[in-house]
Amino acid sequence: MTRDLFRVGDLFLRRGRAPAGLPPGQREISAYPRYGTNFVRDPVTPRSPSIEISGAGIETAWLDAASLSRLPRRDVVADFHCVAGWSARDLRWEGVLLRDLYEMLEPAADATHLRACGWDGFRAVLVLEDALGEDVLIADRLDGDPLPGEHGGPWRLVSASQYGYKSVKHLCRIELHSREPSDRHMRCIPGLALRTLAQHPRGRVWQEERHRHVPAQSVRWAYRSLAHPVAYTLSYLGALRTRRR
Numbered sequence: 001m002t003r004d005l006f007r008v009g010d011l012f013l014r015r016g017r018a019p020a021g022l023p024p025g026q027r028e029i030s031a032y033p034r035y036g037t038n039f040v041r042d043p044v045t046p047r048s049p050s051i052e053i054s055g056a057g058i059e060t061a062w063l064d065a066a067s068l069s070r071l072p073r074r075d076v077v078a079d080f081h082c083v084a085g086w087s088a089r090d091l092r093w094e095g096v097l098l099r100d101l102y103e104m105l106e107p108a109a110d111a112t113h114l115r116a117c118g119w120d121g122f123r124a125v126l127v128l129e130d131a132l133g134e135d136v137l138i139a140d141r142l143d144g145d146p147l148p149g150e151h152g153g154p155w156r157l158v159s160a161s162q163y164g165y166k167s168v169k170h171l172c173r174i175e176l177h178s179r180e181p182s183d184r185h186m187r188c189i190p191g192l193a194l195r196t197l198a199q200h201p202r203g204r205v206w207q208e209e210r211h212r213h214v215p216a217q218s219v220r221w222a223y224r225s226l227a228h229p230v231a232y233t234l235s236y237l238g239a240l241r242t243r244r245r
């Protein structure tokens with residue numbers, strides 16, 4: 001199935017009651033936009049990419065397509081929820097379970113957190129318990145096709161029961177930690193703004209754990225009426241640009 005990158009109707013997320021089956025404060029979106037802090041272009045990735053994995057006493061490893069292909073393949077069909085208030089329904093991801101990879105590496109027992117980093121410098125910190133859930137993938141396919149750059153190819157993390165900010169695109173590194181590391185990834189003015197809206201340590205959508213410092217209810221309106229229309233427009237322009245190449 002191919003999905004639209006842009007629908008005018010998705011510019012303003014519909015008001016009123018949330019459709020059935022969606023977590024609190026979310027609205028259905030019919031397109032699946034390219035989204036995040038990096039709207040315009042895919043980051044530069046090496047010709048033969050790999051994912052570096054380190055920490056918790058394991059020997060640092062670089063996983064490439066061949067090493068990932070040794071793990072069992074898994075399918076996950078799930079809605080995808082962005083903290084800005086949109087939910088894309090029924091995306092089908094394919095890849096390997098992060099838990100299978102973790103168990104294969106046999107890390108030390110004191111690991112509590114995992115930090116995932118993308119080629120664009122984006123990062124997210126996951127509590128290990130969330131990261132090792134039975135639906136958390138390192139995905140390389142979406143809706144039956146190879147994962148496109150705009151959605152985080154060649155590999156991305158997908159944890160659909162958490163807000164989209166935990167699903168790091170263009171995955172290049174996984175670090176295991178024995179206490180909570182920082183998820184800051186920008187040291188500038190937008191970085192400051194992002195810190196106010198810091199990711200929630202767990203970010204579980206059904207619990208509406210949107211942000212660490214500000215209550216979920218207080219950001220819903222601003223996201224839906226201001227931030228999303230701007231972000232969605234930028235994402236469309238970015239997607240057009242990458243598609244043209």
Ligand SMILES: Nc1nc2c(c(=O)[nH]1)N[C@H]1C(S)=C(S)[C@@H](COP(=O)(O)O)O[C@H]1N2
Pocket residue numbers: 032033034035036037038081082083117118119120121122150151152163164165166167168169170
């Ligand atoms: N590398 C990277 N991963 C990222 C982001 C980003 O900017 N860079 N944005 C996050 C956010 S906020 C969301 S909602 C999802 C969006 O995924 P999509 O572009 O496939 O819709 O990616 C997440 N992962």
Ligand SMILES: [Mo]
Pocket residue numbers: 035036081082083084164165
């Ligand atoms: Mo997001």
